[in-house]
Amino acid sequence: MKRTIAVLLTCHNRVQKTLECLEALFKSRLPQKLELNVFLVDDGSTDGTCNAVTKKFPVVNIIHGTGSLYWNQGMRLAWRTAASTSNYDFYLWLNDDTILDKNALSELLMTYEEAVAIDNKAVVVTGACRAIINSTQFSYGGRLNNDEPVIPNGKLQECVFINGNAVLVPNIIFKEIGNLSNDYTHGIGDNDYGLQAINRGFSCYTTKAFIATCPPHVGPPGWCNPDNNINRRWQIFHSPLGLNIKEYKLFRKKFWGKKWIMFVAKAYVRMLFPKLYHKINLFK
Structure with missing residues (x-):
């Protein structure tokens, strides 16, 4: 058939x-x-x-x-x-x-x-x-x-x-x-x-x-790349081609319930302080 x-x-x-x-x-x-x-x-x-x-x-x-x-x-x-x-x-x-x-x-x-x-x-x-x-x-x-x-x-x-x-x-x-x-x-x-x-x-x-x-994207995402200044990181953080924080929050709330707050907080810290975030490795 x-x-x-x-x-x-x-x-x-x-x-x-x-x-x-x-x-x-x-x-x-x-x-x-x-x-x-x-x-x-x-x-x-x-x-x-x-x-x-x-x-x-x-x-x-x-x-x-x-x-x-x-x-x-x-x-x-x-x-x-x-x-x-x-x-x-x-x-x-x-x-x-x-x-x-x-x-x-x-x-x-x-x-x-x-x-x-x-x-x-x-x-x-x-x-x-x-x-x-x-x-x-x-x-x-x-x-x-x-x-x-x-x-x-x-x-x-x-x-x-x-x-x-x-x-x-x-x-x-x-x-x-x-x-x-x-x-x-x-x-x-x-x-x-x-x-x-x-x-x-x-x-x-x-x-x-x-x-x-399919070649992968190389290096950290633009929204948490320390080579980008804070204004650029903030822009990419909200862009459809970046993390798109509003939609990311919806995704986390949908599947992780109240834990979404932790995920979103980590994302903001990673965007605001990328070098510090990498140093202390908050994902561990």
Whole structure:
């Protein structure tokens, strides 16, 4: 029986990365009777992304954003559009800076099937990404409660937090949870979704092997980087592309209850006094 996957992406002004991501996706080895449909939100790009994608990959469904959607809201639009066109078996979140291996889709589906056989219910599978091609240096994927990365070891491994670089969500879970939360603009939505799944009785797994390459962000986040002055740190602290403290507070309150105060207080201290924070290591 044929299975269908809607691949969801959002992009803004990085045409070369977007094209490289799509090229790797379309070069992937597809398991038999698997059909892909790709939904890409072009969020107001001015670098020719739309025309370039249409020319090279005319099968991609391009959705035009407002120019202010960022990742979470762009992915919500892609998901909403895809779900309105067909009843897909799976949805694959894919970051446009993530380069899939040729066997990535097979690995995601094999991990899913093995995990379902153990759990007897649907699961979410996040793809483990390496920092550099052909390396085993973890960059994104699944993490545990202490933020420790779950390194692929050839065996099934559960995780608590999921990064949205390459995530397989079955339609069963989508029907239960719905779209990514509307509480977030750019980040946090992927972590939120994984925790929602766990709270609903589902499990999150990481792939048994690395399936993609995506370089990590290097150095401390801008909002707590001592090389930035306080005004710059404060700006990034509130920016959708930074910590976005208001949305971070919502996230912490949603899953940690009254403990949110501790998390938010630490964030303010880290932003205001980054050198001191690092020295005393408040996360320990």
